[in-house]
Amino acid sequence: MSKAPGMPSSSSSSPLTSQPPLSTASPPAMPLPLRTIPGSYGWPLLGPIFDRLDYFWFRGPANFFKKRMEKHKSTVFRTNLPPTWPLFLGINPNVIAVLDCKSFLHLFDMEIVDKKNVLAGDYMPSVKFTGNLRTCIYLDTSEPQHAKIKNFVIDILKRSSTVWLTELKANLDILFDTIETSISAKGSARLSFPLQKCLFNFLTTAIVGADPTTDPTIADSGYAMLDRWLALQILPTIKIGILQPFEEIFLHSFAYPFALVRGDYSKLYNFVEKHGNEVVQRGVNEFGLTKEEAIHNLLFTLGFNAFGGFSAFLPTLIGTITSDKTGIQEKLRKEVKEKIGSSSLNFESVKDLELVQSFVHETLRLNPPVPLQYGRARKDFQLSSHDSVYDIKKGELLCGYQPQVMKDSKVFEDPESFKAERFMGEKGRELLNYLYWSNGPQTGSTTESNKQCPGKDIVPLTSFLFVAYIFQRYESISGSSSSITAVEKAK
Template structure:
């Protein structure tokens, strides 16, 4: 956990051999106290103007970049959607924190509160979660947080016994589907077969039950989750359909949970009827009710795991498939060299693949699955960027746009560039202190006292396993984030 620092020193550049292994917010300094720039504007008018910029005229990345340039600061006040003018009491006012050092304060649990701020000041109806408030919406001071966090970490620990076999067996089916589509000359995105693969392997790993016990869930479970996820996040997300239709149809109101209630109930009943062992674990060892246990399992499965992989894996596979620099040859060489000793592909061997891991980390840096992170100030405190210190008031909502934070030029050399080797070697390992994608630094450890993703390490290992499996099967692939084609099978 980060110490409660009133100010922090600017970390040395990544090329420096003195790169600190301490998180940026924990380093002492003598930085000037500056009045925080930016404003919220006139009531209604200010939030509406910022909302139109965010969704319509600029888009999220340009929205933040233009304000950094305008205020000559990576810390400032502004508004962020959603700001439903007629629905709910949603406050759009935020303090933007857009460099690694200021951003790191979002994970100091002595300074910030994480209650109901997963996607900002807007929390979807609890009807999406069977009326239960999942652990992700609880602050660390809430007594139920420790129960739900420890439960999620325990089911992940237990899942490690079958995680590898379930992943590889479902990848077999995934690649068979892709090859069949190609041979039949079907123009079909690989994303949907990948989502089906991910859903089936995650369900078996986390609940101990294969989806094959219910043909309906096997065929449609991932489709249900797609709708369930979309209805929660669409009001806060730029989709890209023509304006003003996106603004009017998608961003004007929160969506009611009854739209997906029938599908969610099917998933609930599937867990309730078949996952007796993991339900007993939640009830008997962690003091959760049956209802709390099942709904928290579904949140971990659907939002954290399936939702995160559905966003991240296409960007990872697309980056590799579209590369023209020789990266595929280097990845193939490393994978086959490590696996060529007869030990095959497993957690130990994939952990030896430095380049594969670095490519996964670099993709997470540039395309984090969750682009925005939020936290609310527990009390008045001083927050520091690389250049100055600012006063934050109790109750203010802090927001970091990770795509911009992870392009911090004070930390990353050539920050806009995809560098496959960025996290290789000693200097690369030290940079992991500054890699944020999982509600904390890559070098952090999930626990009941923080909000870091319980499956942080399983996510990166799984991504590495998928890349390694691809290059054990194929010499090369072509494609992008939507389509992929194996060019040559491994001999």
């Protein structure tokens, strides 16, 4: 691919040499041609059903976007995205895909896009899952409740930093003790349940201010309750990979009712109401929320955002470390040993770990935990990709698929390859302008006026600590994203 106007040539050592970050506002060096958006929505009912099968079954999400991008010779095109038909008849699956860093950027511009109820496109799980309320993530910035709830969450994270660290370390001790015991007894350790238990205990204490061990039911099965509640909301939108056509028939054809998890949700609600009262009261007294709004949003932030996000990302991070064959473990361990040694881990100590940080950022680039982002055009406007301009009509739904966007060859050199050192040094750090996992650039600021994830900084920081913890504890670790097969203790 040739470089776009305004972008440096491919011969430069970094694609971003002294370039300002992309912006939807800055005009390109040369005017770009106006193009009709390629692609179509096909026949009513048939187009959406074909696209759904192509997305979930024939190709899978990654190839679905890649192949169409190649077919249309464009990073911007029209397509349908599931869920569609038969019981999602009220849902409009028509979207405009935006698949390069420049066109994707429009999704962060709150002047241009409306984020009301578009977390999963035109489909939204029943509000019964969240106490008949629309939680923060479904609110547009023009809605007054958005600022109140977002500031509440930002405040929680600010206040909880000390607890965050101590709880993370204490629960990592439990997690890896459990893993070692399983390896000794059975030769390997499954990761999923112990990791989720660790995450649930640590995040509940850090975010809700409530210790799950005070309630045996929550301590034992809180994480599984959140899993079920989460799964029912997102099942129609994700590929699981079970035998087709069963996945299409049973998982993607209708929305599961809240009634199936009502009991679980009530237990979690009561737990937060009783044990998280101090945080709930802050939501009420300092941020003007009702008690119900504070509790349902706390549960959503805990369960969907934090627990859901980390449950998706950490197995990938562990898998990237444990299955590595390029010697990255040795390099990471060396850096941790040289810069921290056996001193206590904290947020300050990981700030010097350049390689660990770059490794985490590269893992986030190639595996953005929330792959799809949407935004509805607030007005008619012109959308720019690297090489063309397109007319967008008010009300049209833009959809970015991040795993493809993060392989933009005009921004990332050799974009398909995992390069642990990619984000190191001055030029590497500039690339953080284009790391979008948090629904905004990694160099951006999370505020009440945008929709960037409030966990933008704490998520990478927690991941740096996680990697540093592993290499303080182990000389080497083997396995995959789902199990650990061997560990060699640090000397």
